[in-house]
Every structure is written in structure tokens, then in C-alpha cells.
Amino acid sequence: MMRGLVLALALLASPAFAVQPGEMLKDPGLEARAREISRNLRCPVCQGEDIDDSNAPISRDLRLAVRERLVAGDTDAQVVDYVVARYGEFVLFTPRAEGSSLILWLAGPAMLLAGAAIAYAMSRRRAVAAEAEGLSEADKARLAELIEK
Amino acid sequence: MIIEFGHFTLVLAFVVALVQTTLPLWGAYRGDARLMAVGDPAAVIQLLLIAASFAALTYGFVTSDFSLKLVVENSHTAKPLLYKFAGVWGNHEGSLLLWVLILALFGACATWFGGNLPARLKARVLAVQGSIGVAFMAFMLWTSNPFLRLDNPPLNGNDLNPLLQDPGLAFHPPFLYLGYVGLSMSFSFAIAALLEGRVDAAWGRWVRPWTLAAWIFLTIGIAMGSWWAYYELGWGGFWFWDPVENASFMPWLISAALLHSAIVVEKRESLKAWTILLAILAFGFSLTGTFIVRSGVITSVHAFANDPARGVFILGILGIFMGGALTLFAFRASVLEAKGVFAVVSRETALVANNLLLAVSAFVVFTGTIWPLIAELVFARKLSVGPPFFDAAFTPFMVVLAIILPIGAMMPWKRAEIRRAIRPLRGALVLAVAVGLLVYAVQTGRSALGPVGAALGAWVLMGALIDLWTRLGRGSVGARLGRLTRLPRADLGKMCAHAGMGVTIFAVAAMTAWVTEDIRTVKIGESFALGGYEVTLAAVNKVEGPNYHSTMADMIVRKGGVQVASLHPEKRMYPVAGMPTTEAAIDQGVFRDLYLVIGDAQDDGGYAVRSYIKPFANWIWGGCLLMALGGMLSLSDRRFRVAAGARKVAAMPVAAE
Numbered sequence: 001m002m003r004g005l006v007l008a009l010a011l012l013a014s015p016a017f018a019v020q021p022g023e024m025l026k027d028p029g030l031e032a033r034a035r036e037i038s039r040n041l042r043c044p045v046c047q048g049e050d051i052d053d054s055n056a057p058i059s060r061d062l063r064l065a066v067r068e069r070l071v072a073g074d075t076d077a078q079v080v081d082y083v084v085a086r087y088g089e090f091v092l093f094t095p096r097a098e099g100s101s102l103i104l105w106l107a108g109p110a111m112l113l114a115g116a117a118i119a120y121a122m123s124r125r126r127a128v129a130a131e132a133e134g135l136s137e138a139d140k141a142r143l144a145e146l147i148e149k
Numbered sequence: 150m151i152i153e154f155g156h157f158t159l160v161l162a163f164v165v166a167l168v169q170t171t172l173p174l175w176g177a178y179r180g181d182a183r184l185m186a187v188g189d190p191a192a193v194i195q196l197l198l199i200a201a202s203f204a205a206l207t208y209g210f211v212t213s214d215f216s217l218k219l220v221v222e223n224s225h226t227a228k229p230l231l232y233k234f235a236g237v238w239g240n241h242e243g244s245l246l247l248w249v250l251i252l253a254l255f256g257a258c259a260t261w262f263g264g265n266l267p268a269r270l271k272a273r274v275l276a277v278q279g280s281i282g283v284a285f286m287a288f289m290l291w292t293s294n295p296f297l298r299l300d301n302p303p304l305n306g307n308d309l310n311p312l313l314q315d316p317g318l319a320f321h322p323p324f325l326y327l328g329y330v331g332l333s334m335s336f337s338f339a340i341a342a343l344l345e346g347r348v349d350a351a352w353g354r355w356v357r358p359w360t361l362a363a364w365i366f367l368t369i370g371i372a373m374g375s376w377w378a379y380y381e382l383g384w385g386g387f388w389f390w391d392p393v394e395n396a397s398f399m400p401w402l403i404s405a406a407l408l409h410s411a412i413v414v415e416k417r418e419s420l421k422a423w424t425i426l427l428a429i430l431a432f433g434f435s436l437t438g439t440f441i442v443r444s445g446v447i448t449s450v451h452a453f454a455n456d457p458a459r460g461v462f463i464l465g466i467l468g469i470f471m472g473g474a475l476t477l478f479a480f481r482a483s484v485l486e487a488k489g490v491f492a493v494v495s496r497e498t499a500l501v502a503n504n505l506l507l508a509v510s511a512f513v514v515f516t517g518t519i520w521p522l523i524a525e526l527v528f529a530r531k532l533s534v535g536p537p538f539f540d541a542a543f544t545p546f547m548v549v550l551a552i553i554l555p556i557g558a559m560m561p562w563k564r565a566e567i568r569r570a571i572r573p574l575r576g577a578l579v580l581a582v583a584v585g586l587l588v589y590a591v592q593t594g595r596s597a598l599g600p601v602g603a604a605l606g607a608w609v610l611m612g613a614l615i616d617l618w619t620r621l622g623r624g625s626v627g628a629r630l631g632r633l634t635r636l637p638r639a640d641l642g643k644m645c646a647h648a649g650m651g652v653t654i655f656a657v658a659a660m661t662a663w664v665t666e667d668i669r670t671v672k673i674g675e676s677f678a679l680g681g682y683e684v685t686l687a688a689v690n691k692v693e694g695p696n697y698h699s700t701m702a703d704m705i706v707r708k709g710g711v712q713v714a715s716l717h718p719e720k721r722m723y724p725v726a727g728m729p730t731t732e733a734a735i736d737q738g739v740f741r742d743l744y745l746v747i748g749d750a751q752d753d754g755g756y757a758v759r760s761y762i763k764p765f766a767n768w769i770w771g772g773c774l775l776m777a778l779g780g781m782l783s784l785s786d787r788r789f790r791v792a793a794g795a796r797k798v799a800a801m802p803v804a805a806e
Contacts, residue, residue, distance in 0.1 A: 019668055020668075020757060021668050021669045021670040021751070021757055022670070022751070024668065039536075039537065040535075040537050042533045042535060048389075048391060048392075048533070048535065050535065050536075053384060088531065089530065089531070089532045089533075090531045090532055090533055091533070092532065092533060093533050093534070093535025093536060093537050093538060094534075094535070094537040094538045094541070095520070095524075095532050095533070095534060095538065099528075099530075100524065100527070100528040100530065101524070101530075101532070104516060104517065104520045104524075104534070104538075105542065107512065107513065107516045108509055108510075108512065108513035108516070108542055108543075108546070111509050111512050112505065112506075112509045112546070115505045115508070115509060116505060119501050119505060123491070123493065123498070123501075
């Protein structure tokens, strides 16, 4: 049981050396793009790590593949498509806003709108109710008492 | 023998908790003062019993009693004493024992500090608190007993996970649990209020200190966890949007909302039903967090033992408590009539907006965390939701929150004018925009994150300072400062916490946008440039630690030929656990951290070296500490202390009975 935890942590944090100096591209512009793309690609065999931080051999292969495609002249989107076509959408950290994943993307804004609408409706109702009520009998009596003084 | 004693006291505590749940509740229903009074001694006895049980388990760890299964799995004779203590809660079973210990502690605090509560309300609060104890002690005794013995004890243990052998992490779980479990008090108060069918200003005043305390502990716990991740995991990230981090972040967001809405209940007797709902949800998210960490349903780097039976049990607890509480809420919420009315533009509305944004952002985090599970179960899609999603989906709500915060904080209750509220803030607005533009001008070709974050941070921070300044009244600087000590602590706390929020926003944006990174192979004796610094790898040595072997680098950092720091990043190997860790070496500065990591030896005889300049790194946690400090100031406010003083007076006739 604890082995699960140890394994999980080992996968995450064992030599926190992910991108090796030897893998990096000479062109700083291309390398920056490679790093950016790597941040959004999940290591297929690890616990929620991106391939940039991961130590698994497959992540190394993916890092090299990403760089290869970039050198070949692919755009960022093409590189991502290339990886997703081979490993499935599981490797994408940002689910594409299409199909059922739209729910994920729209859940927050939808809830904000719904919440704002409810809050507005409640405050309107309360304001109307308060105006309609006016002073209660007790309040009127108290007011009269105060005026007497 | 001591272990069996601890096991026995845990069973006894379970029985006491059963009594604490049933008798006071029945007494409150029947109006029987004697039955209601059972709650107080029961809560204290429960605490003593669980404390004895915890002490027994600690004894097992400190004496390395390897006939105990848990000690074998998580300890080793060579482990430093501090981590023998920390090992008690560095695992599933032991951390649960800490969980119920803190739960019982809060229950006992409710009797110690709750003398001014009406007897019926207090009886109900203690009963609900007891019922949570029953559920979790049943969970422990039936699925996760820490006191199990082994037939054939081994000679030595398997050692604690090396990553957990760190002072930062040793004390991070207790703080986090104090926060998680502290929210059980708000929950108990909410349920008790629903049973009473009454929520008034007094209730708001009673529930706020508990929520505030829980929130302070959560803030500190999360900050410590983030600080640990920053220096221990070796690439200087401070937040990973990991399911377990999210599990602690969701209750933090909701309890922050609850703190603010409880003010409205206390001052204006409005938003009652909503506040009750938040109190229920805050604890619900705590339980969800427990479920995520311990069920293994969602894979996480922090996940404890993955046992389906445990997952089902916790889901059962979650279902019963949340289902029960929300059903009760549905039936009784209508009883809670609001008194204070307020205009659309007022501080109440600003606080509603705060609540809405915090609740929605917690909901976004929640959806993102469980989405992979839903996608697989419902849509048969295996997908991942990671940091880039959360950055994109969560940040906009925080941006809006930061924009309205200074305005809302200075609005008067009931009815306000936007223009009048903004007037004193013009200076802050101008400054914030100027900071943003300046940053934009200085950094060319980089993302908008830096300027926007810097401007927002400056806006919130300046807003808090201007708020303080206006609260100090008119007159000379000296006269204003003279009034500083006379300001209610709650107001000081508010400004301090808001300022902390501004600092953290600024620092997160600054560090993310302006980090300098360098990855290369360095041979011994070689130097390289990092930003304005020159880093030299002087030597690499083998060093023996108490329970690990270390490869320690000796690195010198110079600026303009003058030595700035001598740093010693390490790579450690823990042979018992068979696991390496990296120990980054950090030169902390006010405006930047130098962050060096040594990696594996390379084929050409050099070492892989990662180095970073992290601007404003410490400000992230500094802001968190300011927030926690603000909470503490607010907690020490006179109105809570006066209430505590009133308790003594009220307690006398009770004693005379």
C-alpha cells in the first residue's frame, strides 16, 4: 500500500532533472517553444507530470520528438496534434474545448452567470418586500412613543 | 502493552463520541438540561482518550517498536528523532489519528470557550461534532487501524518516504488538518442553527472565530506546503494544481467566502441561508479532500494508500454528512428570514460578489479536479486536466476579485455610491496603472502576465493602505498614527489580510513572468553567466548523512567579481527507501532568490546543473503570512474577547446550581 505512495512520489521527484542539457536545441527561440509545448504535454506513464519535468524514458522520447518536429518546421499546433495523434488526448493537460469537454470549460462562467442572476433576483425581491412591508405595528408603536417624548 | 492501551483508549473514545452524539441531541430535543449537559464532559473525555491513544502511537514510533505494522512501514532506527515524531502522521492511519485528535480538540474548545452559548445550541453543536468523531473513528477502527501488530516483527523498518523527511513537511500536515478539521466547527454550528431554526447576529459572532481560526491554519498549512514544494521538488515551482493541493485549496476558498459572509450575518443579519450553506460546503470540501487523498480514485503524487474499501467508506461518510446536511438545509432554510435590506450598490453587494467569485473559483477547481473521473465514467474519454487549464480557467475570477476588492472594502453598508467609494482610491488606481505601464515598458516581448499582475497587486496593496489611512480619520500624520492603536483589531486585520493578498498576487505574477532559467552541463572549475551573476562549480563531494548518501556540490556565485553566496545543492540517495531526492540550494534575497540544483554526472565528466533567478519569490509566502497575520489580528478583536469575558459572568450561576 505504501509502495503506491513511494512509487508515486518517486516518479514525481526522482532526480528532478528532466530536460537534460544535451537534449536542448541550439536555437533559443525554438527551444523556448519546445519548453512551452512540453509544459502542456503529460507524461503518459507518470502521476500528473508534464514531460518537461518527468524523468521517465518515454518523456525523453517525447521531448526529443517535439524538438524534431519543431526543427522540421512544424507550428506549435501541428506538434501537439502529432503527439495527440499517437498518444491520445490523455497526454494533453488542457482538454480541447470541444465535445463533452465544453462542459468543463463552461462550468465556471455558467455558474458565475447563474449565481449573479440568482443574487440579483433575491436582492430585488427583498427590496420590493421591504418596501411593501413598510413599518411593522411594533415599529409604528415605537415610533409614536419616540415622537411623544 | 502501551500500544494495546492506546488501541483501547481509541475504542473507548469511539464509545464516548457515540454518547456525545446521542444524549445531548436527545436532551436538546426534549429540553432536558441534564442530558444536554452530558456534551461538555464527553467532549473533554473524548479529547483525553484520543490524546492518550496518539501518545501511545508516538511512543511506538519513537521507540521504533517494529512489532507494530505501521512503524515497520514508515520508520527506521537510523531516522532522525524529529522524523520519528513526524512519521506518526506521515502515513494514512497515523494521519487519521491526528485528524480525530484535532477534531476532539476543537470539540473540547467548544466547551471551554463556549460558556456564553445558549445551552441548547451548545448541546447540538457538541452532538454534531461528536457524530463526525464517530464516523471517523469507525473508519479507523474498521479499515485503517494504526495499532495492528505483526506476528513476526522484522529487525528494522522500511523508513519514511525521504521526501517527507524535511522540517517543512513535518509540520505542514498538522497545520493543514487544523484547518480542515477546524471547518467542522463551522459545520456543527450550521447544523445546530438549522436544528434551532434560528440564525442571528449572535450566531454570526460565534461562528466567525472558528472559521477564522480554521482559515488561518489552512493559509499557513498551504503556504508551508507550497514552500516545501518550492525548495524540495527541485524545479522551483510553488503550485502544481495537483489534486491534493486542490483538495486543500477548495476549502480555503470556501472558508474565505464564509468569513466574509459571516460578517454580513453579524453586522446586518442578512445572507443567513447563504452563510449556512457555505459553512456546510466548506466542511464538505474538507471531506472531499480527505476522499481524494485517501481513496486513490484520482491519481495524485500525494495520494496515500489506495484501498477501494477505504474509498467507499469515506464516500459513505461524505454522502451521509453532506446529504443529511443539505436535506436539512432544504427543509429549514426558509425559516431563516433576512432582516437587513441593502441597495444594489453597497458593501453587502460587494461581499455577495466576493462570495460569488470565491465560490465559483472553488467550483472551477473542483470541476477541473474531478473532470478526468467524470469524463471516463460518463463519456468514456481518458483525458487529463493539468496546470495550464487551471491557470486559464481559474485566474480570470481572481483578477475580477482583485479589481473589486479595494472598492468593496471601502463601501459603506446598506447604500453606497460607486463614485464616492472610488474617490479615495484614485491614487491607488493611478499608481497601479503606472506600475503596470512601467513594467510593460521595461519588459519587452514578454507576456501580459507581468504588467497585469503587477498592476493588480499594487492596486490591492495600495487599496488596503488607503483604506487604513482613511479609517485613521483626519489630521496630521502624527495624529493619524496615534489613532492606529485605537482602531478595532478586526479592521487592522482586514487591511493586513487584504494587503497580503495584494503582495501574493504581485509576487506570483512577478515570479512566473520574470524567472530566469539556465540548464547546462558544467565541469568542475567551470563558470557560467546567470542573469547578472557568475556561477562557478567549485567542487562536487560525497557526503554521508544520518540515513542517506549525498552528492554535494560547492558552488560560488559572484556579481561583478564579488562573492554573493556559496551554495551547496545536493542530490541525496536514501538507501532504505531506495529513493533519490534533490535538495536545491537557495540564496534568499529580498528581491530575488538564486536557486541552484545539481543533477547527474554527464558522460563528458561534467554535471547537469539547473539554475534559476526567481524574482520576488519570498513575497509569495510573505503575502500568505500577512494574510494569516491579518486573520490573527481579527481573531484577537475586542468583540470576541469581550464575549469570552462575558462567559465568566454567565458561568457563575451555572456553577451555583
